[in-house]
Amino acid sequence: MNNESNPTMHPSCMEKPPLAMDIILKLDIFGIILYSALTFMAAVSMLVYLEECVYIYKHVPNNKKSVIIWVNGAAPVIATMSCLGMWIPRATMFTDMTSACYFAVVVFKFLILMVEEVGGDEAFLRRAGKHKLKISTGPCCCCCLCLPFVAITRRTLFLLKLGSFQFAVLKIVFTILSIVLYTNGTFDLSDLSIYGAAIWINPFVGILTIIALWPVAIMFMHLRVTLRSIKIIPKYAMYQLVLVLSQLQTAIINILALNGTIACSPPFSAPARGYMMSQQLLILEMFIITLVTRLLYRRQYDPLPQEEESDNTSLKQAVLSESESP
Template identity: 90%
Template sequence: MNNGSNRTIHPSCMDKPPVAMDIILKLDIFGIILYSVLTFMAAVSMLVFLEECIYIYRKVPANKKSIIIWVNGAAPVIGTMSCLGMWIPRATMFTDMTSACYFAVVVFKFLILMLEEVGGDEAFLKRAGRHKLKISTGPCCCCCCCLPYVAITRRSLFLLKLGSFQFAVLKIVFTILSIVLYTNGTFDLADLSITGAAIWINPFVGILTIIALWPVAIMFMHLRTALRTLKIIPKYAMYQLVLILSQLQTAIINILALNGTIACSPPFSASAKGYMMSQQLLILEMFIITLVTRLLYRRQYDPLPVEDGNDNEHTKMAAIPVSA
């Protein structure tokens, strides 16, 4: 095939992603080493996670066990799904959707984790009764400094939970819908036409993601001082890093592939090559994050000290000054 500039396009550049056996048969020495090392990293990540689950089951109070296991599992689950997508390129859409659904639940679980670290809903409301929430924070309203502070009540706490919980539910619903449409031939990530299902579903899911991240950011800004001794800041940083790498980085690479910036590399088309690069990077990144997360969550889970009237620097919440 000729593209008009005397350059012949390899047939595989216009084809679907190769099957697993085609990849295995065409691996050279470098490819064998690369695939082996990345598979080993994904396996180690999952083994570290399983070992951490055993530790959490034995050492952590019952009200925090499942929450911490969910949050700890973000990086190893995404790394394992990326490994499957690396070996079976035609399953990449499904492995990515599985990772995204898992992380949607983690967004909600991280919010609940911060509440449980201060003793649960009742303890949070008791400790935070004389404080207010600053809602002018990212990712929705970081530039809206004129927004009023919100009193901490059961209703406002319920709305914060609902804001994150809706993403955990609706992301799964839209994933199932996408798979159903894919089997019908009407959902294609590469189809950016106005009649394509992906151009409507993906932006809407993106809006839901931003709405879900906002309550988590609000709660973190309020509790970061009270939970500083529990390393909540690096934990939040790891949570944000998983989000950026699994969502933003993957989206950027896929856009570059669709625009032709990433060249075709037989047996991979340009888009398949972009997905492959994304999976390989995620395996390495999630392996590192898994090891760091293990260090952050392996600690003694003692009750948080009671906040006193003097706002001790180790127990106070982020107090908002109230103007006269």
């Protein structure tokens, strides 16, 4: 029926994504320049990241090395995975899942990074013991202004860490489950029927993502004044930008492709072309974010002054807490 109503549709519009060799053989001059430039950007992103790892290993205290390397690697890893997905379109689902799993760990590591920048768990509890946490923040409860402020205790800190850590673990678990179901022909991103596994797994992972982002936002809102000297606000902005571009932007493009808004362009079907556009945009965006992130994290890692030595900062936090209290 589809063939009769669309007699001029190219056969490749109904097929699987092309093989890597098919793409190479059909590249024109513009395609060669585009693919070469994007591959160069992905390679430079990874080289910049490796150079940054060497700097971090030599100049950063031991308690911060691991978390900073993890957080710095978000953009280069996504750019590299997107480059592989661009050259090998049939592997796009797996490259996207790899990027998503890495970023799930980065969400937890960014929370740990903010705590370590203060001096670790004990230093954080000493500094923040007299203050309270505002939990009416995004993405969960930004509209629930009636929520009470929460005392900062060891148990509160543990719950905040647990809220982000669950995503790092469960995202990997659900990714492995998706791959297993894919090999059985059960998991298909384009299958949105009630009987498809994707319609059940993806929304649940989305809920886990929102839950994991909430503790990070709570911690950032509490420490944004204390850590302003180490540029925590632009660092948090870069972290959020990676999240939006790698998750929300990709989802929007893929939905448009599945709905037919993005047209088929042989040898790519509409969904495959949507995935391809997403990969190419991510390479460019992550390349820029990698360069900006390098500037933000390449600094002298001196310890923060003790709270009694920074009366102005403490006063600002106290005034801020009192003004935000109901």
